[in-house]
Amino acid sequence: MREFTCRVTALTKRFGAVVAVNDVSFTLSHGEIFCLVGPNGAGKTTTIKCILGIIRPDKGQIELLGEKMPHRRKKILRQLGYLPQTRALYSTLTVRENLWFFGKIKDMDGKILKKRIDEILERLKLTEHADKLIMHCSGGTQQRTALGAAVIHEPEFLVLDEPTVGLDPVLRTEFWKYFRDLVREKNITVLLTTHYLQESEYADRVSIMRNGTLIAIDSPSALKKRYSSVTMEEVFLNAIK
Numbered sequence: 633m634r635e636f637t638c639r640v641t642a643l644t645k646r647f648g649a650v651v652a653v654n655d656v657s658f659t660l661s662h663g664e665i666f667c668l669v670g671p672n673g674a675g676k677t678t679t680i681k682c683i684l685g686i687i688r689p690d691k692g693q694i695e696l697l698g699e700k701m702p703h704r705r706k707k708i709l710r711q712l713g714y715l716p717q718t719r720a721l722y723s724t725l726t727v728r729e730n731l732w733f734f735g736k737i738k739d740m741d742g743k744i745l746k747k748r749i750d751e752i753l754e755r756l757k758l759t760e761h762a763d764k765l766i767m768h769c770s771g772g773t774q775q776r777t778a779l780g781a782a783v784i785h786e787p788e789f790l791v792l793d794e795p796t797v798g799l800d801p802v803l804r805t806e807f808w809k810y811f812r813d814l815v816r817e818k819n820i821t822v823l824l825t826t827h828y829l830q831e832s833e834y835a836d837r838v839s840i841m842r843n844g845t846l847i848a849i850d851s852p853s854a855l856k857k858r859y860s861s862v863t864m865e866e867v868f869l870n871a872i873k
Contacts (some may be wrong), residue, residue, distance in 0.1 A: 636695075637662050637789055637821040638683060643692035645678050652678040653689070654844040663819040665811055667835035669826055669868070675844035676825035677717065680791050683823070684714060697789055710738055713787030717794045719778045723767040727758055727777045730766060731784055738785035745784070752780040756810070772803050779807070783814065790814070792824035796831065808834045829864040838864070840871055847871050 638660040645653040653675040660666050668676045682689045685702030694701040697708045721730050728749060735745040753759045756776045766774055775795070783790060792811075796804040808831065811822055824835075832838045832852060839849040848855060848871045852864060859870040 636660060637697065638823070639693075639695045640679075640683065641693045643679065643682055643689050643694065645675075645682055645687065645689045651844050653682065656692075656841075656844075656846045658839055658846065658849055660821050660823060662821055663815050664836040665815055665822045665824070665834070667824055667826060667832045667838045668841055669829055669832050669838055669864070670841035671827055673843075674841040676841055677793055678844075679841070680793055680823060680825060684712065684791060710785065711788040713782040713785070713790040715778055715782040715790075715792045715795050717797070719774055721766050721774060721778055721781070724765060726763050726765055727769065727773070728753070728762045730777055731780055734781035735784045740785055748784055748786075752784065756780050757806075772799055775799060775803075779810070786818060786820075788820055790820055790822045792822065794825055794827070796826065796828065804828070804831065829868055832864050840868060842872055 636659050640659070641657050643653055643656045644651070656675070656679060668679060670676055678687070681687045683694055683696060683701065685705035688702055697711055699708050722733065725733065731749045731752060732745065735748065740748070753762050756779065758773065758776055758780065761769055761773050766777065769777070775798075779795065782792070796807050799807065811824070812834070814820055815822060826832065835852065837849065837851055838855060840847050850858065855864070855867045856862065859867045861867040861870055
């Protein structure tokens with residue numbers, strides 16, 4: 633087994649005069665949930681897009697699943713799962729058809745894919761909506777479908793960009809339970825971003841970003857102790873002072 637799932641070293645990305653990510657470094661272990669938190673514009677999405685090889689960094693190195701990124705992205709593409717902020721679903725397809733489509737993109741065998749779709753429909757409470765067109769589904773149902781599409785092929789490394797934005801508290805809690813179940817059952821690594829600081833309590837480790845810079849990284853309990861805080865909101869406010 634590899635020593636780590638992902639290693640980011642001195643990552644820097646600029647857009648014109650704006651430094652979106654500035655000298656960021658961290659390492660992700662197998663079977664952990666690693667949470668990037670911070671306000672909008674902190675550099676979270678740019679960081680994960682660089683990790684996935686979607687955009688090329690200006691400086692720094694990224695090693696993901698044993699491969700240098702972005703040069704070796706194609707080699708590990710099928711081992712990656714990605715849920716972007718904007719849902720990449722087809723509105724004129726049903727929930728089931730969307731899951732089938734994304735499974736076939738990952739070149740899944742038809743019999744295996746059919747079984748996997750049934751598992752996801754049940755696990756994410758989508759069974760009753762399976763044959764609804766996405767355009768007729770609620771936002772919560774669409775987001776559950778998008779999550780199902782991201783994990784349909786059982787990726788080794790799962791990236792979730794603001795996966796719970798716009799969801800009610802009950803559904804946010806259900807999503808986090810599913811993330812924990814995935815890690816426990818499949819030993820995958822989950823990297824996610826959120827600006828809901830209270831959610832980071834559920835992560836194994838938290839990295840706080842602000843203005844493109846990583847200002848703190850540790851477990852939620854260790855961060856609260858370091859910054860003499862009761863909540864992660866207090867941690868953030870104390871960390872940026």
